[in-house]
Amino acid sequence: MALYREQGIVLRSYKLGETDRIVHLLTQGRGKVRAVAKGVRRPGSRFGGRLEAFSHVDLQLYEGRNLDVIAQAELLAPHAVVREDYARSAAASVMSEVVDAVAQEGERDNALFLLLRAGLQALAAAPADPAVFVDAFLLRVASIVGFHADTDACAVCRRAGPHGFLSVKAGGSLCPGCAPPGTRMVDLEVLEAVRTLAAAGEWAVLPRLARERPLAHATAASYTRAFVEHHLDRRLRSYDVVPRG
Amino acid sequence: MYEGAVQDLIDELGRLPGVGPKSAQRIAFFLLQADLVDATRLAEAITRVKQTVRFCSRCFNIAEAEQCRVCRDPRRDDTVLCVVEEARDVVAIERTREYRGRYHVLGGAISPIDGIGPDELHITELLHRLDREPVEEVIIATNPNVEGEATASFLSRQLDGRAVRVTRLASGLPVGGDLDYADEVTLSRAFVGRQDLRGRGTREVR
Numbered sequence: 485m486a487l488y489r490e491q492g493i494v495l496r497s498y499k500l501g502e503t504d505r506i507v508h509l510l511t512q513g514r515g516k517v518r519a520v521a522k523g524v525r526r527p528g529s530r531f532g533g534r535l536e537a538f539s540h541v542d543l544q545l546y547e548g549r550n551l552d553v554i555a556q557a558e559l560l561a562p563h564a565v566v567r568e569d570y571a572r573s574a575a576a577s578v579m580s581e582v583v584d585a586v587a588q589e590g591e592r593d594n595a596l597f598l599l600l601r602a603g604l605q606a607l608a609a610a611p612a613d614p615a616v617f618v619d620a621f622l623l624r625v626a627s628i629v630g631f632h633a634d635t636d637a638c639a640v641c642r643r644a645g646p647h648g649f650l651s652v653k654a655g656g657s658l659c660p661g662c663a664p665p666g667t668r669m670v671d672l673e674v675l676e677a678v679r680t681l682a683a684a685g686e687w688a689v690l691p692r693l694a695r696e697r698p699l700a701h702a703t704a705a706s707y708t709r710a711f712v713e714h715h716l717d718r719r720l721r722s723y724d725v726v727p728r729g
Numbered sequence: 730m731y732e733g734a735v736q737d738l739i740d741e742l743g744r745l746p747g748v749g750p751k752s753a754q755r756i757a758f759f760l761l762q763a764d765l766v767d768a769t770r771l772a773e774a775i776t777r778v779k780q781t782v783r784f785c786s787r788c789f790n791i792a793e794a795e796q797c798r799v800c801r802d803p804r805r806d807d808t809v810l811c812v813v814e815e816a817r818d819v820v821a822i823e824r825t826r827e828y829r830g831r832y833h834v835l836g837g838a839i840s841p842i843d844g845i846g847p848d849e850l851h852i853t854e855l856l857h858r859l860d861r862e863p864v865e866e867v868i869i870a871t872n873p874n875v876e877g878e879a880t881a882s883f884l885s886r887q888l889d890g891r892a893v894r895v896t897r898l899a900s901g902l903p904v905g906g907d908l909d910y911a912d913e914v915t916l917s918r919a920f921v922g923r924q925d926l927r928g929r930g931t932r933e934v935r
Contacts, residue, residue, distance in 0.1 A: 496842055501747070528906045530910050531912070532914070533873070533914040533915050536875055559912055562912075562914045567875050568882060569882050570839070570879050570880075573841070573879040574839075577841035577842045581842050721842065721843065722841030722842050722844065725846040
């Protein structure tokens with residue numbers, strides 16, 4: 485069995501047998517890895533609390549036939565404050581759920597790894613209302629996997645915007661000529677909110693968006709959910725548990 | 730494939746958690762070779778548990794009457810209420826013989842990733858109990874994992890503003906464990922929850 489070393493973030497885990505767990509990780513070099521942590525549920529386990537969800541860990545693993553086996557785990561960032569707060573834990577669960585859905589086993593995706601790490605760091609440093617980080621994370625994940633919510637130009641004819649029609653199906657804003665009848669028309673403030681949420685790298689400005697433009701953020705949030713669920717073809721189970729407002 | 734009754738038994742056993750097709754076949758053949766008395770006793774135990782066991786109307790623990798054994802016991806302390814995830818946690822705490830208060834079983838823990846929110850648990854019933862009963866302390870004894878921590882955090886918010894003391898079970902080093910194997914989270918919690926040796930179990934050091 486080949487031994488390898490990887491950095492990873494724990495997405496979720498399931499019980500296996502009496503004392504083991506199957507852990508889903510997003511690793512930096514191998515994409516999603518599903519691995520067995522033997523004896524992790526025993527009180528005296530050598531893994532202790534290192535393999536709890538949202539932990540950023542340095543791992544040593546054995547390659548297995550179906551599942552790899554975790555040999556050692558060292559904590560790089562526990563993100564314990566995220567786990568210990570209900571709202572932040574729920575927000576991190578949405579992040580984990582969507583990454584677990586889009587990450588592929590054996591396919592390195594450094595952008596996705598860095599985004600998840602940044603998202604969890606932002607939550608760890610965030611004030612009480614973390615919902616806006618979830619919205620930003622979802623649009624940024626969608627963008628990484630090829631579904632960017634385009635609000636700068638018409639998503640169909642590429643005519644420079646801003647355009648006031650916003651379509652989930654078309655993937656962004658539409659000009660009056662391309663918008664089919666019944667397309668939702670929104671304020672430019674909402675387009676600006678969607679642009680801010682989807683802009684790569686910016687986390688610090690997000691709490692201000694939620695605080696100063698709550699209506700625009702609420703509309704952008706509902707658009708975000710519909711956009712991500714439509715394009716990733718998946719219902720987000722943890723989304724409704726995140727407290728808002 | 731086996732004939733009728735044997736295959737039916739294998740199929741039913743195969744639906745149990747942790748029992749695969751091979752295990753189901755092995756158990757079925759064990760039962761086939763067992764005495765009729767033994768097999769009948771097993772069948773009766775399964776039937777009886779389904780017919781008589783229900784959830785306690787007060788605390789949602791497993792009960793064979795309207796209320797469970799703990800809720801019926803007049804010697805228990807009504808002022809302390811221990812909130813646990815599952816009925817089996819009640820058994821684990823009872824084994825310690827340290828706790829003499831009442832229980833409230835939530836029926837699980839908040840797990841957003843599995844779509845389990847606060848509405849799926851017996852949290853509203855807990856709040857109603859606090860309105861009716863003379864509870865002075867609520868001990869949150871959910872598991873120290875991500876779901877248990879989220880549940881504890883949510884309950885703590887819900888109980889904010891009520892005239893009850895809200896405490897959480899301590900977490901830290903396991904008895905018999907080695908300090909150098911402890912992870913940073915566990916060890917830091919052990920430090921936060923350290924106790925004064927002279928007043929062990931009664932005073933926290935700040």
